[in-house]
Amino acid sequence: MSFDMVFSAASTLAMCGWLALVLLPRWPALIAFLRYAVIGILALAYATLILVYFFRIQGGGFGSIAEVRTLFSSDAILLAGWIHYLAFDLFIGTWIALEADKHGTNRILQAPILIATFLFGPLGLLIFYVTRAADMALSKRKA
Amino acid sequence: MSLLSGQSPAPLSGQVWAFRSDTSSAHNLLMIAIGIQLALMLPSLAALVLDDRLLNGVSVWSKPLKFQASLIMMLGTLAVLLPQIETTSRNGWGVWIACLVAAMTATGEILYITLQAARGRASHFNSETQIEGLAYSLMGIGAALLVLSSLVLGLYLLTRPAADASRGLQLGGGWGLVLGSILTLITAFALGSGQIGGPGHWVGGVRSDAGGLMLFGWSRSGGDLRVPHFFATHIMQALPILGVLLEAIAPRLLIPGLFAGSLFSIAVVAGTFIQAVMGRPFL
Numbered sequence: 001m002s003f004d005m006v007f008s009a010a011s012t013l014a015m016c017g018w019l020a021l022v023l024l025p026r027w028p029a030l031i032a033f034l035r036y037a038v039i040g041i042l043a044l045a046y047a048t049l050i051l052v053y054f055f056r057i058q059g060g061g062f063g064s065i066a067e068v069r070t071l072f073s074s075d076a077i078l079l080a081g082w083i084h085y086l087a088f089d090l091f092i093g094t095w096i097a098l099e100a101d102k103h104g105t106n107r108i109l110q111a112p113i114l115i116a117t118f119l120f121g122p123l124g125l126l127i128f129y130v131t132r133a134a135d136m137a138l139s140k141r142k143a
Numbered sequence: 144m145s146l147l148s149g150q151s152p153a154p155l156s157g158q159v160w161a162f163r164s165d166t167s168s169a170h171n172l173l174m175i176a177i178g179i180q181l182a183l184m185l186p187s188l189a190a191l192v193l194d195d196r197l198l199n200g201v202s203v204w205s206k207p208l209k210f211q212a213s214l215i216m217m218l219g220t221l222a223v224l225l226p227q228i229e230t231t232s233r234n235g236w237g238v239w240i241a242c243l244v245a246a247m248t249a250t251g252e253i254l255y256i257t258l259q260a261a262r263g264r265a266s267h268f269n270s271e272t273q274i275e276g277l278a279y280s281l282m283g284i285g286a287a288l289l290v291l292s293s294l295v296l297g298l299y300l301l302t303r304p305a306a307d308a309s310r311g312l313q314l315g316g317g318w319g320l321v322l323g324s325i326l327t328l329i330t331a332f333a334l335g336s337g338q339i340g341g342p343g344h345w346v347g348g349v350r351s352d353a354g355g356l357m358l359f360g361w362s363r364s365g366g367d368l369r370v371p372h373f374f375a376t377h378i379m380q381a382l383p384i385l386g387v388l389l390e391a392i393a394p395r396l397l398i399p400g401l402f403a404g405s406l407f408s409i410a411v412v413a414g415t416f417i418q419a420v421m422g423r424p425f426l
Contacts, residue, residue: 047186052194055262 003075007082010045013038014086018118021090021097022111034094042087049080089121096128103135167234169242173222176246177215183257184211196263200353201360203260206267209360210256213376214249217289220379221245221296224316228296232303238296245292248285255282268342283335287328293379294324311397315386318401323378326412330372339420344368347422356426363426366419371412378408 017038024030053076054060060071071077093114100110113131117124191204198206221242225233232238255278259266270276297320304313334344343350346366361367382404389400415425 044185044189048189048193051186051257051261052190 003079006045007079010042010079010083010086013041014090017090018093018114021093022114026097026101031094031098034090039087039091039094042083042090046080046083046087049076049083053077053080085121089117092121092125093117096125099132100128103132105131105135167225169233169239170222170225172239172242172246173218173225176249177218177222179250180211180215180218180253183253184208184215187211187257187260190260198260198263198265200351201355203263205352205360207253207257207260210253214253216380217293217376218245218249220316220320220383221293224296224300224312224320224383227305227308227313227316228299229303229305232299233305238299241292241295241299244288245296248289248292251285252282252289268337286331290324290327290331293320297321297324309387309390310394311386311388311390312383313386314397315383315389315401318386318405319379319382322382322405322408323376326375326378326409327372330368330375330412330416333416334368334372339368344372346419361425363424365424366422367425368416368419370419370425371416374408374415375412378405378412381408 017034020030021034053074054071057071057074057077059067060074060077061067072081096113096117097110100113113124113128115124116127187204187207191202191208194202194204196203225238225242228238256266259269259275264271264275266282267279269279297317300313300317300320304317333339337343339346344367345362346368347364349362349364352360352362355361355367356363359369359373361370382401385404386397386401389397393400418425
């Protein structure tokens with residue numbers, strides 16, 4: 001299996017997860033499937049790539065930009081890094097969706113926040129934080 | 144607000160692992176340690192397919208996989224036998240410390256063995272760098288402590304059985320853990336000392352795992368000290384299984400049957416040990 005194949009397989013898997021999260025009802029079984037099966041497979045793929053390739057990169061590490069750049073000069077580690085994004089973004093997306101449900105946020109308003117998280121991870125999380133804070137501040141004033 | 148508290152459906156948490164009703168703290172320690180082994184075993188299996196690096200002529204992932212499998216079996220055996228110990232002792236300090244030591248040493252061993260495989264380097268008999276030499280010595284101490292913890296639990300099984308214990312499991316487990324631990328300590332010491340056939344587990348023959356016995360990797364061209372070590376450790380499973388079978392089929396033969404099984408186990412370990420020292424392959 002080539003890295004390109006793993007890349008498209010992982011991206012497709014994550015994409016399907018996001019579509020299900022945005023469009024389907026929040027069945028407990030669906031949330032569990034996303035958390036444990038979809039994210040679990042991504043985590044396993046990441047762990048495998050790291051175990052097999054991480055220590056082969058001479059001069060790679062987390063200590064400086066140069067070390068990180070050296071790490072990502074390897075396609076295998078670049079792929080691992082990409083899968084890291086996919087897995088963690090989807091995990092955060094699932095958390096945002098459940099939190100939003102708990103506070104009664106309309107699904108149509110949830111969609112842009114989830115899409116922002118899908119595309120730009122922390123940016124979507126920031127939007128969620130700010131909308132939550134604004135909502136709490138406003139509802140307090142009402143009460 | 145947190146994901147881990149609150150409304151999580153959590154089908155994979157809690158009681159799934161606890162196939163026994165035992166929820167003692169000692170039991171939980173063993174379950175977490177088994178979880179860590181499994182968590183490393185899954186990517187190691189995938190790595191076995193993906194990784195082309197070799198060590199001693201076989202995949203670098205063959206060693207971590209063998210250790211993960213056998214440590215899961217060892218910790219699982221302790222977890223299965225734990226409920227056969229009387230409740231006060233099972234919830235006491237002695238059993239708890241034995242299980243803590245087993246969990247910590249098994250985890251430490253597997254973390255280092257898996258890390259070294261990922262680095263493409265040997266974990267055992269490797270003193271090429273100072274850190275690796277130190278780590279190998281620490282693994283030796285850890286392995287000895289791991290075996291001693293099962294010896295302690297074996298003695299608890301024999302001296303403090305639960306009132307409602309299954310006699311076959313309790314006696315087979317007690318004998319198995321005690322005998323298995325002692326023989327494992329002896330064979331492991333002979334293996335680790337490097338005094339027989341030089342450093343490593345080979346005695347004569349080709350010093351490579353390539354072409355070794357299927358699954359096990361034991362040498363087929365010379366002696367291999369891993370053979371008696373394998374049989375010694377797995378007395379810890381063989382005798383409890385024998386005990387359970389005897390209790391089900393011929394309960395009156397439980398003690399003589401276990402006695403015969405113990406003698407047979409000692410004979411197998413001694414026989415394969417002599418075979419290895421003479422430089423002859425197991426099969």
